Amino acid sequence: MKGEEERERIPIKERPEWADVRPVPQDDGPNPVVPIAYTDEFSETMDYFRAVYLADERSPRALHLTKEAILLNSGNYTVWQFRRRILDALNADLHEELQFLDQITRENAKNYQIWHHRRWLAEKLGEHVANKELEFTKEIFCKDPKNYHAWSHRQWVLQALGGWEGELAYCSELIKDDIFNNSAWNQRYFVVSKSPLLGGLEVMRDPEVAYAIEAILTKPENESPWRYLRGLHKNDGNSLANDPRVASVCLDVLAGKTDYVHALNMILDLLCHRHQPSKELKDAVDAVSPDPNLPDAGLAENVCSILKLVDPIRANYWEWRKSTVPAQD
């Protein structure tokens, strides 16, 4: 985690430019709990950091010191915040800062501080870094396609700086690579509902329902497109219940006689939204029942009974769902 600092480190106390500064040791008290066995380098760096931080010294040497401290522990938010203050005061070159950030993010891409700093920087640098930021998050996703911080950053970049043009295609690409990548599905939902180029959820619903259904038929056990499909009809249970393609995909999955838990979960939702089931759907549900002697209850109750048997880890939940299905007409 050193990079350019790899060269033989000279202790700060031996550096002439620091001769005037008295380091401030950490005030841990006489009997500290959770004491960490710091290396000498770590202790010394932080002792000098405390000195400049307390003196609010916004100087080039203080800026360099924060870099050393960050390379030792990129999770120290105080160091980052002070660094921002110095960068502001010195009117520093923020492109250079972005390069530094690229370097340490590649070493540790899972930490709130670096991504928060990145957002702060990108906001200051403005629209012309949008593409760079999109490319950088892409690079992170090559190694870790579900990195939560990187996705949040990417969404922020799109909304604040733009660059929506290729985003839907990028989601398709990631989903093609790994159809189970729920982060990519979430991003797709974000693009479809927020992109100024696509016209919003209402407009996109039709083609996206088709897209989700295709994915479901490829891997019916994949929860992501099922939730996505439900999301396309968010806040409008009636439109979900009245879209014939939804009932139809459930039917297709049931016909496959395997991996139909999500299909049954969806059918249950449809029924709770007063969907009028076809005879075909009822027969298909009956046909997957492992219990040939289901009591003569409504379809929703039967769906719950089947789920209890085929999805035993959620047996309590399905039992409860059974107790909450609305009375049938």
Next chain:
Amino acid sequence: MTRENLMKGTTSQEDQWTVQNQCFRIYEIVYRLPPQAQSINFEVLRENHIEYLTESLKQLGRNFYVLDANRPWLCYWIIQSIALLGDCVDDKLENGLIDFLSRCQDQDGGYGGGPGQMPHLATTYAAVNALITVGGQNSLSSINREKLYNFLLRMKDASGGFRMHDGGEVDVRACYTAISVASVLNILDDRLIQNVGDYIVSCQTYEGGIAGEPCSEAHGGYTFCGLAAMVLINEADRLNLPELLNWVMFRQGIEGGFQGRTNKLVDGCYSFWQGAVAAIIQRLHVTVKKQLGLPDTFELDCSTESGNESSDDDGEEVSEGSSSPVDISEPTKGESLSTSAAMGLNNGYDFIKRPTGMKPLFNSMALQQYILLCTQEEAGFRDKPGKRRDHYHTCYVLSGLSVCQHCNKRDADSPPLSRDVMGPYSNLVEPVHPLHNIVLDKYYEAHMFFARA
């Protein structure tokens, strides 16, 4: 060999199969053992864990420098784990904790990640919870509540959310940690509450769970934070609870443990984050019922439920129809309090005193099996087989175990039945307040103390 083993899957599938096969192999080995040997595998290795935890409080190795800005968290993870195991530390360590955390307390309020560091909401939450868990006059009175309140106000963002620290990020974690400490310290008021519910509601995603920021992916940690904060400000009815419940139920996987997000791997820490969400919803049955459009008289649970919802016992009922929290269900608290502060304090208290109206809906036994067989090490707990123990996982796995063992009780203060505790009954750990993740007895002590303060 399952069908999957012979096929090539996507990265997500391959990872999932590897982990589930590891877990299944463990279950297979254990269940093949003769009964005596088998039962040993289900025992919580209490003494070992306590020793690991206590020693960590005294000294940590050099690799811990990465947590140098999280030392109050280390205090909390360790002391909470020890308290869950029904133990405490000696006077010297207790005083050490109080003294050390005082050094992390900023002169203008709030706690930083170590002495001299800026105050931060997450480490403030950790420090407050740790001090409450230590308990006693010295510990509780070491928290400067007036200044802490000012710190919280300074962290309030125009969106209604909170930022983690001066110049820091705004997210659902910040909202939860701010609301949780304000509530338990009895300093929650309208100014802190204002619009925070709007922010959290905007983070509930199309999947049903809650994300860290609007439009991000639904995630177990943020779902806990969002839901717990909404209960504490009495606005849980603004979330779509049936969808949230469906999402969280599907996070329990074939290995028995919970995953944090759809199609991600099981991780022991979600035993608490997701398990507590399920347990919290058990006490929101009235709201769930309303949102499902079911008649009020409808009994969700077959167990006897009559007479347990007197309106002054149920914060949800109080909140109906009043958007600003001005009612006080228990108007006997300290004179210096604003009415809304008393309300905030009572939301958490009433919540835990309210009978659970639903049976647990997740699979407690499957989760306990995952915890005991797949996450327990000789000392400490881990994420999953193949990972190494740490204090974070030890804390949240044990907290999750507590949620499991105590989720089938009607009232919070009675002991669970032995059939609800996997392994020997001596595995029983202390119950926690699910909104704060503080051991219940310690929570009650703090509640009394700060109600008077």
